[in-house]
Amino acid sequence: MKHVTGNILPAGEADVRVPTRRALAKQQTRAKVLAAARRLFSEEGYEGATIRDIAAAAGMSTGAVFANFTDKTDLFHEIMVADLGQLAEQMREAAGRARTVDEALLKIFMAGYAFYKGQLPLARAAFSVSWTADHGQVLRRIEPSAALIELIAEELNAAVGRGELSRECEVKLRSQMLFDCYLSNYPQAIFDGWSLDALQTRSRDQIRIILAGARRA
Numbered sequence: 720m721k722h723v724t725g726n727i728l729p730a731g732e733a734d735v736r737v738p739t740r741r742a743l744a745k746q747q748t749r750a751k752v753l754a755a756a757r758r759l760f761s762e763e764g765y766e767g768a769t770i771r772d773i774a775a776a777a778g779m780s781t782g783a784v785f786a787n788f789t790d791k792t793d794l795f796h797e798i799m800v801a802d803l804g805q806l807a808e809q810m811r812e813a814a815g816r817a818r819t820v821d822e823a824l825l826k827i828f829m830a831g832y833a834f835y836k837g838q839l840p841l842a843r844a845a846f847s848v849s850w851t852a853d854h855g856q857v858l859r860r861i862e863p864s865a866a867l868i869e870l871i872a873e874e875l876n877a878a879v880g881r882g883e884l885s886r887e888c889e890v891k892l893r894s895q896m897l898f899d900c901y902l903s904n905y906p907q908a909i910f911d912g913w914s915l916d917a918l919q920t921r922s923r924d925q926i927r928i929i930l931a932g933a934r935r936a
Contacts, residue, residue, distance in 0.1 A: 809834060823874045
């Protein structure tokens with residue numbers, strides 16, 4: 720038990736920290752800036768949206784933006800991380816409805832393409848930034864991408880457990896190969912106007928080829 724201003728509270732309750740008014744205000748400011756940035760990145764692209772424009776759209780000063788984010792790259796990175804976190808949840812849910820490893824992997828791929836098809840301007844901005852020489856292959860390195868690779872590995876390991884794939888199928892290597900194939904289809908998905916049906920056909924072939932040597936005899 721702990722004493723707080725003459726009252727006795729259970730230890731668990733005494734340890735709960737209530738956010739201060741200042742902390743809540745900062746959270747609200749970040750949320751407004753992120754919402755404004757998402758809209759402007761969607762409308763103007765990464766290069767076209769400036770910090771000054773984002774601040775104005777959020778009804779704030781540029782100083783308020785810089786008090787919460789290092790620069791435009793930091794701001795855009797947070798939007799990408801949030802989207803990838805949401806996408807990982809949708810992929811896991813989709814894979815849970817599959818009966819075979821091929822079906823699970825295809826559902827994972829297609830959940831990703833459908834997610835970004837629904838927000839093409841922002842997706843184009845994200846992938847343009849991610850694959851430039853200045854930024855490097857960002858999507859391969861940020862934490863939620865590692866979660867996507869882990870999800871693919873989980874499906875492969877589950878297939879090994881069910882006897883669909885051999886125990887010598889090199890799960891780690893094939894998971895990375897499958898993720899690379901998943902990423903490689905995005906230019907067609909968001910720049911070349913491929914339909915989801917065309918992406919599904921290509922993805923199914925890629926999955927089949929990568930798993931060909933892993934099938935249990």
